[in-house]
Structures are given as C-alpha cells and as structure tokens.
Amino acid sequence: MKQRLLELLGVEYPIVEGGMAYIGDGLLAAAVSNAGAFGQVGSAGRTLADFEKQIQIAIESTDKPFGVNLPIGEHSDPRERVEMILKYREHLRAVSISAGNPRPFIPVFQEAGLPVMVLISTAMHAQKAEQAGADILIAEGFEAGGHNGPSEVTTFALIPQVASVVNVPVIAAGGVADGRGLAAALALGAAGVQLGTRLVATVESPAHENYKQALVTARAEDTTMIERSIGHVTRVLKSSYVNEVLTFERTQPSPEELYPYVKGEKNGIAALQGDMEHGFAYGGQGVGLIHSIPTTEQVIRTMVEEARQTLQNLPTL
Ligand SMILES: Cc1cc2nc3c(=O)[nH]c(=O)nc-3n(C[C@H](O)[C@H](O)[C@H](O)COP(=O)(O)O)c2cc1C
Known part of the structure; x- marks a missing residue:
C-alpha cells in the first residue's frame, strides 16, 4: 500500500x-x-x-x-x-x-x-x-x-x-x-x-509569527473545540478570543448568531495578521511536539530519519 x-x-x-x-x-x-x-x-x-x-x-x-x-x-x-x-x-x-x-x-x-x-x-x-x-x-x-x-x-x-x-x-x-x-x-x-x-x-x-510562536509555546492540552454547540467540532488553540466564543456558545446561539464569531475571516485575522485577541487559530494536539520553527525540508528529513530509527529500535515482543 x-x-x-x-x-x-x-x-x-x-x-x-x-x-x-x-x-x-x-x-x-x-x-x-x-x-x-x-x-x-x-x-x-x-x-x-x-x-x-x-x-x-x-x-x-x-x-x-x-x-x-x-x-x-x-x-x-x-x-x-x-x-x-x-x-x-x-x-x-x-x-x-x-x-x-x-x-x-x-x-x-x-x-x-x-x-x-x-x-x-x-x-x-x-x-x-x-x-x-x-x-x-x-x-x-x-x-x-x-x-x-x-x-x-x-x-x-x-x-x-x-x-x-x-x-x-x-x-x-x-x-x-x-x-x-x-x-x-x-x-x-x-x-x-x-x-x-x-x-x-x-x-x-x-502563518504570522505570533501564530507560529503560539504553536511553539502550546502544549497538547492547550487546544480546545469550538462550534460544538451547533454540531461541528473545530480544534483550535486556546486563547482569550476562544474563551469568549465558548462563553457565547453556552448561551446556545443559533448557527446564524454564532457565525460572526467563527467565520473563516476570524481565522484569517489570527493566522495571517497575528491578532490572536480577535480571531482563532487552528491547532491539533500534536502541538506539544513542536518546539521550534524549522524549514519544511528539515521537518520532512528529520521525520523520515526519526521514523527509520524508531522502526529499527522497536523492542521485539
Ligand atoms: C491551519 C489548518 C488549516 C486547515 N484547513 C483545512 C482545509 O482547508 N481543508 C482540509 O481538508 N483540512 C484542513 N485542515 C486539516 C489538515 O489538512 C490535516 O488533516 C490536519 O491538520 C492533520 O492533523 P494535525 O493538525 O494534527 O497535523 C487544516 C488544519 C490546520 C492546522
């Protein structure tokens, strides 16, 4: 395969x-x-x-x-x-x-x-x-x-x-x-x-430098879900803006009422403009493994080398 x-x-x-x-x-x-x-x-x-x-x-x-x-x-x-x-x-x-x-x-x-x-x-x-x-x-x-x-x-x-x-x-x-x-x-x-x-x-x-740095700082537990109140699940980095969204979601808004808080532009504000106070940024739980901002080439090369090493070092049963 x-x-x-x-x-x-x-x-x-x-x-x-x-x-x-x-x-x-x-x-x-x-x-x-x-x-x-x-x-x-x-x-x-x-x-x-x-x-x-x-x-x-x-x-x-x-x-x-x-x-x-x-x-x-x-x-x-x-x-x-x-x-x-x-x-x-x-x-x-x-x-x-x-x-x-x-x-x-x-x-x-x-x-x-x-x-x-x-x-x-x-x-x-x-x-x-x-x-x-x-x-x-x-x-x-x-x-x-x-x-x-x-x-x-x-x-x-x-x-x-x-x-x-x-x-x-x-x-x-x-x-x-x-x-x-x-x-x-x-x-x-x-x-x-x-x-x-x-x-x-x-x-x-x-990504804006603020977003990249937020990923370097965040641990696995620093992500959460927004939009669950309307049946969606979207994993984002925790922030004061995301807290506001979650507080609003507890009032059970309709999808139309929630939309202005979670629309794509709000992601762009954090992701590209770096304004983490007025927008949300996506992040997965693997974020706790991110400690630096390497080149893409370094990410891929290190990942391949580490995978090879891991497979070789696996203990036998
Ligand atoms: C910043 C960001 C934006 C994403 N946007 C999309 C998207 O537009 N379309 C899509 O199919 N998946 C999207 N995803 C999901 C990714 O393609 C990928 O499946 C996911 O990030 C893998 O999990 P990981 O974040 O733990 O690596 C996005 C993920 C991130 C982190």
Whole structure:
C-alpha cells in the first residue's frame, strides 16, 4: 500500500501536506514537494483568483508533483473551483476532497487523470468513499487541528479500523508531528501520514509569527473545540478570543448568531495578521511536539530519519 501511495503521488516519502485554509499557499506546497513529500495548495480561505494564483506560484516554484485540496462545503459554488482545477490538470498530480459528499466530484477529477484522495473520519465513511471510487483515503482523527469529524474518533483507534475494511492506501492524519508518529501510523496499517499543525510552524509557512510562536509555546492540552454547540467540532488553540466564543456558545446561539464569531475571516485575522485577541487559530494536539520553527525540508528529513530509527529500535515482543 505504501508503494501504491508513493506511485500515485509520485513522491519519495509517504508524507502529505494537509489542505490548510489561509496557510496552504503555493510556496509552502512547493517547499513540501521540493523536500520529497506531497504539497497541496488549499482552496479554503481564498478567493477563486487567489486560489488560482497560488497554484501558479507552486507550478513556478517546484518541478516535483503537488496537488490541491478542495473542501467542497466551504464554497457556495464548488463547481467553478472544480473547473479551475481542471484547467491545471497537466500540472497537478492529485486532488483531495473534504467537508462534504465527494461522490459527484470523484469521477470528474479521475476522468481528467487526477487521482482523488477523500478525507474521512469513520470506517463507515471510508467504505462509502471507496465504493464511490476514491483512490486514496485520508483518515483524520479527532486530535487534528481544524474541522474534525462529528464522531470524534481518535487517530489511534481510527487507522486500524479503516485499514481493515478498505483496499486503497490509507493516509493517517491527526496528531502526527514527528517520526514516531509516522512509524506508529505505518504500524497501524496506514501507508503514510498527512501533516497540518506541524507544517504551520515552519520557515516557509505564511502563518504570522505570533501564530507560529503560539504553536511553539502550546502544549497538547492547550487546544480546545469550538462550534460544538451547533454540531461541528473545530480544534483550535486556546486563547482569550476562544474563551469568549465558548462563553457565547453556552448561551446556545443559533448557527446564524454564532457565525460572526467563527467565520473563516476570524481565522484569517489570527493566522495571517497575528491578532490572536480577535480571531482563532487552528491547532491539533500534536502541538506539544513542536518546539521550534524549522524549514519544511528539515521537518520532512528529520521525520523520515526519526521514523527509520524508531522502526529499527522497536523492542521485539
Ligand atoms: C491551519 C489548518 C488549516 C486547515 N484547513 C483545512 C482545509 O482547508 N481543508 C482540509 O481538508 N483540512 C484542513 N485542515 C486539516 C489538515 O489538512 C490535516 O488533516 C490536519 O491538520 C492533520 O492533523 P494535525 O493538525 O494534527 O497535523 C487544516 C488544519 C490546520 C492546522
């Protein structure tokens, strides 16, 4: 399965940059791909024009394969994004779909020669996505930064359960931030890993310095969930702003009342402008493993070396 994943994505290492709202720009995707992993330009948090521009920047900045992430539920009309992605089919290696029903979109991309990765968070949805034709599944556990699946299944439990019931490569996401996580994911039956939070705190990431420093300082227990009151689960770094949101949520606001506090722009304010008092920033529980702001290349190289070492040093039973 690992070999199949490497072939589908055309990469050296089984490591994927997760789609990241505001953060996943063309330069970061290119840096990840140049390091031998799989970079992805994210659609969320961008206008259509900026999404296209970031794809062009990635094309100019790497000769290595990279892809795009399309969270379909984030866009009022995902079809115009789909058409734009298809325009760049020759330059893209794969598409990942999240936040919505992937079924109508899978054949569209595959007919254009693009393998499709589908983000799921339960074994049942993994089977459905496989039946719908997904080439790769990204199984994301509840530790992950950003929007999580409502079932709240954690990575350690999720990966083997998904790997047991599907016949396509499974990528483990959520809580992986070093080589031990990569080795563990392989042991659980994954073919590779997807990183989010770890890549935010890198030199090439466009995240504001305040956000990067907050990730370096935070421990695993410094993340929490917002939007639960309206049936969503979104993992963010704790902050005074997030406290305000949670206090408001205790008054059981309607989704329309809560929206101004949790809309994407509020994420951009913290993530790009660094104003952590007036916006929220995504962060997963693996944040406790982040102690510095290395280059993307260092993250990938160290992770691969550490995973190899971990697998070699495992005690026998
Ligand atoms: C800053 C940030 C933004 C994210 N935005 C998206 C997104 O737009 N689309 C998506 O499918 N996943 C998104 N995610 C989830 C990641 O792609 C990835 O699956 C997750 O971060 C993995 O867990 P980790 O944060 O523990 O590494 C985001 C995560 C972070 C940290």
